[in-house]
Amino acid sequence: MSTSPDLSAAQLSLRLAVSSLEKDVAQLGWDKTPSLFALVYTQSIFPQLEAEMEPTQAKQLQAALSENPLHLTAVLQDHLPPSDLMDTLGHLVFGEDVAGVAVSMERFLVSPQADSEAPTDPSEREKFLLSHPSRQDVRIVAGATRDGNTWCASRARAEDSDEMVAQGEKIVPELLEVLKAMLVSDAELAELASEPDNTEASPAD
DSSP states (O other): OOOOTTSOHHHHHHHHHHHHHHHHHHTTOSSOOOEEEEEEEHHHHHHHHHHHSOHHHHHHHHHHHHHOTTOEEEEEEEEOOSTTHHHHHTTOBBOTTOOEEEEEEEEEEOOHHHHHHSOSSHHHHHHHHHTOTTOEEEEEEEEEETTSOEEEEEEEGGGOSGGGOEEESOSSHHHHHHHHHTBOOHHHHHHHHHSTTOOOBOOOO
C-alpha cells in the first residue's frame, strides 16, 4: 500500500481502512458470501470502541487518531446474496453520518481462451467456467468515500498471503461507481425515506 507524502489525509485513511478490512476478512477464510461495511470516522465512535478494547489497543487507536483525525473504522452492515450483489447494492443508500462504504466479495477469473470457449447457455457456461483448469479464485475488498476517493485490495486463493495482496484505485470500476452512488446527502435520504413504499433508504447501524 502506498503511503506517499502526496496523499491527502482522506486518501490515506481510506487506503488504510480497506487494507485493514481485507486482512480481517482474510482471517475468516474463503467461500464466504459478500459483506457490506459502513466506513465511519473513528473519532465519532471512539468511546464505544474504547469500551470494547484492551487498554493497549485503545492507546494504539488513539495514537492513530492523533496522527490522522480522518481515520476510518469499518462497521459490518450485512451479508449479501452473491447472485444479485450489484442489484442489491443499487437499492441501498447511506446519509452523511457515514463517510464511505466498502464491500468484500469473492469472484473467480478464467483465461480469455476459456471465456471464449464457454457455452452460451448460462447454466452450462457457469459449470464449464467453474471447473476449468485456468480458474483462479480471488477476494476483493473495495471501498469508496463520499469525497470521491476509492481503493481496492485483491487477494488470490492460490497466493493467500498478506504480501501478495494487489491494491489499486480502480480494480473493480463498475462496483466502485455503485458504491459511490450509495452515499447521498441527508436531504436526499429524507426525500427517499418519505416516498411511498420506498425501500431504498437504509441507514447505517
